[in-house]
Amino acid sequence: MTATLSADQPSSAALAPPLLRFEQMGLAYPTPQGPYPVLEGVNLDVQAGEFICVIGHSGCGKSTLLNTVSGFAKPSSGRVLFNGAPIQRPGPDRMVVFQGYALLPWLTAYDNVYLGIDAVKPQLPERQKREIVMEHLELVGLTAAAEKTITQISGGMKQRVAIARALAIRPEVLILDEPFGALDAITKEELQEELLKIWNTQKCTVLMITHDIDEALFLADRLVMMTNGPAAGIGEVLTINFPRPRSREDIMEDPRYYELRNQALDFLYNRFAHDEDA
Amino acid sequence: MTPVPSSKINPPNWWKQNRKAILPPIFGIGGFLLFWQLSSSLGLTKLEGPLSLWTDERTRELLLYPFFDNGGLDKGLFLHTMSSLSRVAIGYSLAAVIGIGIGIAVGLNKGLNRAFDPLFQFLRMVAPLAWVPIALVMFQQNQPAAIFVIFITSIWPILINTAEGVRQIPQDYRNVALVLQMSNRRFFTKILIPSTLPYIFTGLRISIGLAWLAIIAAEIVMPGTPGIGYFIWDANQNGYVSEIVLGVIWIGAIGLILDRLMAWLQTRIASGR
Numbered sequence: 001m002t003a004t005l006s007a008d009q010p011s012s013a014a015l016a017p018p019l020l021r022f023e024q025m026g027l028a029y030p031t032p033q034g035p036y037p038v039l040e041g042v043n044l045d046v047q048a049g050e051f052i053c054v055i056g057h058s059g060c061g062k063s064t065l066l067n068t069v070s071g072f073a074k075p076s077s078g079r080v081l082f083n084g085a086p087i088q089r090p091g092p093d094r095m096v097v098f099q100g101y102a103l104l105p106w107l108t109a110y111d112n113v114y115l116g117i118d119a120v121k122p123q124l125p126e127r128q129k130r131e132i133v134m135e136h137l138e139l140v141g142l143t144a145a146a147e148k149t150i151t152q153i154s155g156g157m158k159q160r161v162a163i164a165r166a167l168a169i170r171p172e173v174l175i176l177d178e179p180f181g182a183l184d185a186i187t188k189e190e191l192q193e194e195l196l197k198i199w200n201t202q203k204c205t206v207l208m209i210t211h212d213i214d215e216a217l218f219l220a221d222r223l224v225m226m227t228n229g230p231a232a233g234i235g236e237v238l239t240i241n242f243p244r245p246r247s248r249e250d251i252m253e254d255p256r257y258y259e260l261r262n263q264a265l266d267f268l269y270n271r272f273a274h275d276e277d278a
Numbered sequence: 279m280t281p282v283p284s285s286k287i288n289p290p291n292w293w294k295q296n297r298k299a300i301l302p303p304i305f306g307i308g309g310f311l312l313f314w315q316l317s318s319s320l321g322l323t324k325l326e327g328p329l330s331l332w333t334d335e336r337t338r339e340l341l342l343y344p345f346f347d348n349g350g351l352d353k354g355l356f357l358h359t360m361s362s363l364s365r366v367a368i369g370y371s372l373a374a375v376i377g378i379g380i381g382i383a384v385g386l387n388k389g390l391n392r393a394f395d396p397l398f399q400f401l402r403m404v405a406p407l408a409w410v411p412i413a414l415v416m417f418q419q420n421q422p423a424a425i426f427v428i429f430i431t432s433i434w435p436i437l438i439n440t441a442e443g444v445r446q447i448p449q450d451y452r453n454v455a456l457v458l459q460m461s462n463r464r465f466f467t468k469i470l471i472p473s474t475l476p477y478i479f480t481g482l483r484i485s486i487g488l489a490w491l492a493i494i495a496a497e498i499v500m501p502g503t504p505g506i507g508y509f510i511w512d513a514n515q516n517g518y519v520s521e522i523v524l525g526v527i528w529i530g531a532i533g534l535i536l537d538r539l540m541a542w543l544q545t546r547i548a549s550g551r
Binding site: 070071072089090091092094095096098100101102104106115116119120169 | 450453458460469473
């Protein structure tokens, strides 16, 4: 017994069935000139509770990759398995934080979060729904702004509401498409730390697109780096095993940080440099 | 007696803030009336000037006593207007309900839209007067025919704007509904209606003007019943030109009020989106 346990220890994650599995996944858009391949031959296993960041040049199909998980896009070859079954359609177990927040501007912050929980778990008693909403607004520091409408709050606050709405329904996978791209540096750092804190407590699996290597190194367990399109795929996966909970200062002092950073930079700007980004 | 000064409104200040909103319309309208009066006095047109509304005894009586009721069709203009407004209210409400309903269906369903859009675009170009004989044949009765004319004139902007509003629901909102696996009913009440409301109100506001515009056409088919449209038609038959002018002014004023009312409703209900 003890022997098997200790033998399993280092590779237990690899032996557990993955929460998400991309199997030779490819996706092509039909065009008048024939199918245009966006993604090709994507293979990746994601374990439950992992924090995965995806990086790559614009137009390489990062969003499409995540859309095959959320169910907004269907692979044209291969498959994407979620808990062992192919993904058929969007669902609240794979909640998305959309790029433009996608909040309903005529509702308050509270009502936006409530709408999500009420749609997904209508059977919960009213009082419990209210508690869940308030709990998640508090988690993102928006208790005071709960009754403000979306038009009255800043971009950073909108992103907080979107995250609260997504987390309130307790998804197994949280999908974020460049969530902090439009925010100023300070708000961005604050939100990164909040996201990490929440992820630590809720232990959901996170898939996040980013353009920012430092952001990925601070947040992710693994960084998936994509090759350029058409027919993009996964070029390299960096494992980032800084101890958690992480602090920005500690990571910056770690020599591995610069090693990883250089590896990512080399991948993006030498080996898979992109004319448009140069 | 000296006038009692109002405690809340400070007249010089109030005037300063609002004179830009008050003076230009007075100059504009005054100038127009002056031009009209002059061109009539100088004999440039046979149409009598605005002063004739006062000098002509028939119209002066009508101006002074809008509420009199001598039975039959011999009523004050206010009472004529109320009959017309109730007719417009029925036709317009029908247009609103049916127009929003069909508009949503057409907005949600591309096939339906392709099937019916040419028909809608064609029908909305038909003038209210042209509907009158058709309406009479369809309904064989005056009252439903008149309401139909109002209905068919005013439904198109509501229908077309509602459909456009539904089509303009941002993909983001639809994606939220998809990922939350919202029921159709929830999508309808929580996303579709609130998101489309500004478009619906734009349609409703255009249509209230059209509904009121159709009143003359509608009431031509209703001889012997009170109504501002029939009042003008009757004056025309009898050659009372200043009565026609008075009726037209009355209709214009009511139309202005209706439009302002809808604009007010629009800002109250559909703003902040």
